[in-house]
Structure formats: structure tokens, C-alpha cells
Amino acid sequence: MDNQFPLPGPSSTLPEPSLVPQATEISPLPNPEEAAPPPPGYIPPASVNPPTIKSSPFKIIGPILIGLVVVGLIAFILFKLLAKSGPSKTQSASPANVVTLTYYGLWEPSSVMKPVIDAFEKENPNIKIDYQLQAPQDYQDRVKTAMTSTNPPDIVRLHSTWLPIFASDLLSAPPNTLSATELSTNFYPIVSKLLVSGTQVFGAPMTAEAFGLYVNTAILQQKQLQPPKTWEDLLSVAKAVTEIDPATGKITRAGVSLGNTTNVDYWPDIVSMMLLQAGVSLTNIKGPEVGITLKYYTDFVTKHKVWDETLPPSVVAFANEKVAMIIAPSWSAKDIKAINTSLSWQVVQVPQLPDIDPINWTSIWFEGVSKNSKHPLEAWKFISFIASANAQQVLFDSATTDRGFPQPPANKAVAEIAVKNPVLAPFVNSLNTARTFYTASKTQDSKTGLNSRLIKYLEDAVNSTAVNQEDNKTLDTLNNGFTQVLSQYGLVAAPTAAPTP
Numbered sequence: 411m412d413n414q415f416p417l418p419g420p421s422s423t424l425p426e427p428s429l430v431p432q433a434t435e436i437s438p439l440p441n442p443e444e445a446a447p448p449p450p451g452y453i454p455p456a457s458v459n460p461p462t463i464k465s466s467p468f469k470i471i472g473p474i475l476i477g478l479v480v481v482g483l484i485a486f487i488l489f490k491l492l493a494k495s496g497p498s499k500t501q502s503a504s505p506a507n508v509v510t511l512t513y514y515g516l517w518e519p520s521s522v523m524k525p526v527i528d529a530f531e532k533e534n535p536n537i538k539i540d541y542q543l544q545a546p547q548d549y550q551d552r553v554k555t556a557m558t559s560t561n562p563p564d565i566v567r568l569h570s571t572w573l574p575i576f577a578s579d580l581l582s583a584p585p586n587t588l589s590a591t592e593l594s595t596n597f598y599p600i601v602s603k604l605l606v607s608g609t610q611v612f613g614a615p616m617t618a619e620a621f622g623l624y625v626n627t628a629i630l631q632q633k634q635l636q637p638p639k640t641w642e643d644l645l646s647v648a649k650a651v652t653e654i655d656p657a658t659g660k661i662t663r664a665g666v667s668l669g670n671t672t673n674v675d676y677w678p679d680i681v682s683m684m685l686l687q688a689g690v691s692l693t694n695i696k697g698p699e700v701g702i703t704l705k706y707y708t709d710f711v712t713k714h715k716v717w718d719e720t721l722p723p724s725v726v727a728f729a730n731e732k733v734a735m736i737i738a739p740s741w742s743a744k745d746i747k748a749i750n751t752s753l754s755w756q757v758v759q760v761p762q763l764p765d766i767d768p769i770n771w772t773s774i775w776f777e778g779v780s781k782n783s784k785h786p787l788e789a790w791k792f793i794s795f796i797a798s799a800n801a802q803q804v805l806f807d808s809a810t811t812d813r814g815f816p817q818p819p820a821n822k823a824v825a826e827i828a829v830k831n832p833v834l835a836p837f838v839n840s841l842n843t844a845r846t847f848y849t850a851s852k853t854q855d856s857k858t859g860l861n862s863r864l865i866k867y868l869e870d871a872v873n874s875t876a877v878n879q880e881d882n883k884t885l886d887t888l889n890n891g892f893t894q895v896l897s898q899y900g901l902v903a904a905p906t907a908a909p910t911p
Contacts, residue, residue: 509785510538511564511792514553516775516854518809519543525808530795537788539565549854554579557780564783565792569853570604570774570846571861573612574899581781582610587790588797596797597820598841600772613778614797616805617817619739620837620844621679621760621771624746628754629663629734637758641684641706644735644761648716651734660720664733667724669711670876671869675724678851678865680737681707681872683771687763692847693902695889701875708876729753739773740837743815759836772844773853774820799823848896860899867891 515523520541527539542563544552553566557579568576583589590609594602598618605612623644625637629651638644648665655662667674674680684707685692688699711717717733725742727733729749736742737760746753762768777796779789795801802821806828809816818838819825829838848860849868855861871888874881890905897904 508536508538509788510540511783511785511789513539513541513565513792514556514563514567515541515543516546516549516567519812522805522808522812526796526801526805529801529804530792533795534788534791537791539792546854548856550575550859551856557782562780562782564780564785564789566778566780567775568613568778569850569861570615570776571848571850571853572855572859573604574848574860574901576778577612579781580612581779581783581786581790582612583790583793584787588614588794592797596799596822598772598822598844600841600844600846601774601820604774604846605776613776614793615774615776615820616796616802617775618820618841618844619741619773619775619817620840621676621683621737621739622757622836622840623760624728624736624738624742625756625758626728626731626734626754627756629731637756638735638761639758640764641761642764645710645714645716648710648735649714652716654715661715661718663731664718664721664727665716666710666735667717667721667727667733668737669708669717670719671872672719673721673723673727674717675736675742676738676851677872678849678868679739679771679773681868682847682849683760683769683845686771686845686847687766687769692849692892693896695892696885700885700888701881704872704875708872712876728755740815740817740834743833744813747814757833757836759840768840768843770840770844772841772846773850774846797821803827848901860895863895864892867895 520543523541527541531538550572553563553568554576556562557566557576573580588611590602590606590611593606593611593614597615601615601618605614623637630637630647633647633650635647635650638647644666650665651663652661652665653663654660668677668680671677681704682692684703685695685700688703690697690699690703711719721727721732722730724733724736725738725745726749728736728738729746731750731753740757743757746755759768760770777793779786779793783789796805799821802819802824806816806819806824815833816828818834818841819828825838825841829835849864850861851865853861867888871884874884878884893902893905896902
């Protein structure tokens with residue numbers, strides 16, 4: 411099967427506004443050499459008749475001295491006035507060229523972003539960052555509207571799967587800022603695949619979210635079990651630790667939170683990752699591997715009964731020791747710790763199929779520059795700064811202080827430090843083999859957004875498989891639906907026939 415992940419993003423060249431700063435007009439200073447008018451009643455020396463009698467030299471020299479003193483006094487006063495007024499006129503006419511950039515942020519509070527912004531402003535005193543933390547509700551629609559307005563934000567945080575929607579609103583990196591080579595060298599392979607089209611760079615991420623297997627170590631130790639490495643190992647461990655009330659037949663402690671779409675957090679990411687591991691191309695979602703994978707997923711509920719819909723959402727269930735294992739991103743660590751500080755747990759890498767190269771999952775947010783930004787060069791200067799190892803180290807340290815569990819840095823140089831954290835290590839180690847698709851969950855897509863529409867087709871396929879097991883009609887609907895949605899964004903060829911109702 412085709413294992414190549416498609417390169418999303420536009421291929422056309424976007425028009426760029428002029429990046430040449432306009433010269434500041436400076437008002438001229440007063441001319442210090444301008445002559446003062448003569449005093450009233452002044453008679454030029456040439457009009458005075460020569461004396462007829464010999465007079466004292468003091469009578470001749472005296473008026474000359476007085477005149478020189480008066481002229482000198484006038485010149486002194488003018489000099490003092492000009493010295494006093496000159497600089498203030500220069501300052502008012504030529505103010506410091508301070509540029510303020512509006513930055514639409516998401517997720518990270520101002521307290522976490524402040525050290526990064528302070529470090530940038532220290533290096534660039536003529537650029538100020540106005541960080542505006544946005545609410546996640548309806549964020550995609552709101553930022554889209556703002557970027558097309560007459561007063562757009564300069565810098566925006568977007569999800570990588572939104573590029574087909576936002577590409578025409580973004581300004582790619584101008585020369586001497588962030589290059590495609592720099593992005594591919596300093597970041598994980600998935601980053602350049604997502605954010606580079608040809609030689610155009612559309613942004614840079616500060617973090618790269620990854621997925622891991624959270625394990626309740628106390629529960630596994632009770633059964634003398636080791637954390638699983640393959641899917642078959644996972645199933646065996648899940649069965650061994652599941653506990654069922656014999657009187658009611660209800661699960662009192664689940665083995666693993668997999669198998670449905672109702673209370674498994676991040677199920678679209680998990681199912682998509684399983685399909686990729688099985689060799690399925692998500693742009694052409696056909697073949698027997700699709701049905702086998704969907705059935706394997708739903709069997710955790712329908713056949714093996716190691717999870718069911720009566721349990722709390724998986725992250726909450728894990729924190730409250732209602733389930734022994736869950737698959738979730740690193741971001742969930744802070745929620746688990748907040749719910750249950752005494753929980754004994756660890757994170758390992760997600761299960762893999764035997765005898766194949768590992769395939770993991772990532773979900774990436776990145777910072778981009780509005781095409782209509784009034785200060786595009788300065789905005790890209792900030793993006794280039796946050797892509798640096800120094801800036802990402804500052805962010806990593808700030809997030810560690812704020813919540814204890816920062817996300818994996820996107821810059822590989824900082825990841826070498828982050829991997830020393832035992833909780834983060836499995837996430838960081840998975841990023842070299844990470845892939846993703848337009849089925850990433852919890853991206854705050856609108857209901858008609860690309861992710862939302864694809865996830866709905868995937869949800870229907872999973873639910874149908876749980877009821878009907880292997881059904882060709884279900885798989886045809888899934889493939890046709892994906893093809894129709896993806897073709898509307900130019901990601902695949904248009905379908906020749908409408909999807910099955």
C-alpha cells in the first residue's frame with residue numbers, strides 16, 4: 411500500500427506586499443545663521459559725518475564696544491534659544507520607530523509567553539509584541555474573519571491541518587528570515603512536510619504535540635505485567651487487568667480506553683494512527699486493511715469488553731483509576747496530575763505492529779504571518795526568533811515552571827534536553843517517526859471545517875463497524891466521503907461519482 415503522507419498546503423505563489431520600510435519625513439530645523447533685524451533708530455556707521463575736532467579715543471571706541479556687546483548679547487541669546495529648542499523639535503519630528511505587532515495566541519497563557527516575548531523585545535527594542543490570548547470556541551472562524559479584515563493581526567496561531575483553508579491569507583517567509591532548509595534541518599521531518607510547499611515556508615511551530623500510552627504502574631505491578639509494546643501485548647494486558655462486577659456484569663475497572671467514539675478522548679487521532687500503521691493511505695482509504703483495522707479497534711468494546719460507554723471520558727477515567735491504560739497527548743499529563751496527585755503512572759510509546767517501522771502520531775500548532783499585516787518584515791523576524799533553539803528553551807522552561815508538564819519542543823536541539831524528563835521522553839522519542847492527517851481532533855474546527863467533516867465520516871464508519879462488523883457499504887461510504895471533502899480543497903482529484911448517501 412502507499413505509505414507516503416501527502417504534502418498538504420498550497421502550491422501557488424502568494425502575492426507579497428512590499429517589505430521595504432517607508433522613509434520617515436523629518437521637519438527642517440531653524441537656520442541658526444539667520445540675521446536678526448537692526449534695532450529701532452539704528453544709523454549705519456557710513457552715514458555718520460567725520461569729526462571736525464580731535465576727540466578722546468574713548469569717545470570713538472566706546473560706541474563700538476557697546477555695539478559689539480549688544481550684538482554679542484543678541485547672538486548669545488539666539489544661541490541659547492536654538493540649543494534649547496533644537497533637540498525638542500528634532501525629537502518630535504523624528505520619533506523612535508517603534509512597531510507594535512498584534513499576536514493572536516491560543517492555549518498558552520500570557521504568563522508562559524511573557525519570557526519569550528521579553529527576550530525578543532530585548533533583542534529588538536523597536537518591536538513590541540501585543541499578545542492576545544484567544545478563547546478556543548469558534549477560534550477558526552474568528553481568526554479567518556480577522557485576517558481578511560482591514561486591521562488584521564500580524565501573527566496568528568493556526569493548526570497545521572488548516573493550511574488548505576488559510577494558505578491564501580498567509581504570507582510565506584521572505585528572504586533572509588526562515589528558510590526551508592533551516593526548517594528541515596532544525597525540526598522534525600513532519601514539520602517541513604506540513605509547513606513547506608516548494609520553497610515557501612508558511613510558519614514555524616514552538617511545540618510538536620505527540621501521543622503516548624499512559625499506564626497505571628500500580629495496577630500492572632499487581633499483575634506482574636510490563637507495559638505493552640505491540641497491539642497484541644496491549645490487548646493481553648488489558649484483558650488481564652479488567653475487572654467486572656459479577657452481579658451486574660458492569661466493568662468496574664477497564665483495561666484500556668479503546669473501541670468506541672463516545673468516551674474515548676482523541677479517538678480520531680488513535681484510529682487514524684492505527685490505519686497508517688496498517689499501511690492505509692488516508693487520501694485513498696481502500697483495501698482490506700481498512701475494515702480489519704476498524705474491526706480491531708471496535709473489538710475492544712464489542713468482543714473483548716475491556717471498555718464500555720458507561721465509563722467516564724478516558725482521561726478522567728485514568729486519573730480516577732477506572733482504567734489501566736489510555737492513549738493521549740502529552741497535554742493530558744497536567745490534567746491527570748491536577749485530578750489525582752497521588753496516582754502512580756508512567757508514559758511509554760504507543761503500541762506498534764510487529765515487524766514494521768514505527769509510525770506515531772502528532773498534532774501541530776504553528777505561528778504564521780497574516781498576508782495583510784502592516785508590518786510583515788517585523789512579524790517574520792519574530793517567527794524566526796521563536797523558531798530558534800534559544801527561544802524554544804525559554805518557552806520550555808517557562809511552561810515547566812507554570813504547569814510542570816511542558817509540551818515537546820519542536821526544535822530538535824531543545825528536544826535533546828526535554829528527553830531527560832521521564833514523562834516527556836516517550837513523546838519526544840516518537841516525533842522522528844510521527845505522521846498526521848486532517849483528522850486531528852480537538853483543533854477547534856468549525857462544524858463545516860476540513861477536520862470536522864472528515865472526522866464525521868470516520869465516526870460513522872467506526873460506529874457502523876461496531877454494529878455490522880465488516881461491511882463493504884460502510885467502507886465505500888468512508889472512502890467516497892473522504893475523497894469528496896479532500897477534493898474540495900484540492901488535496902486529491904475530484905471524485906467521478908457522488909458518495910453513497
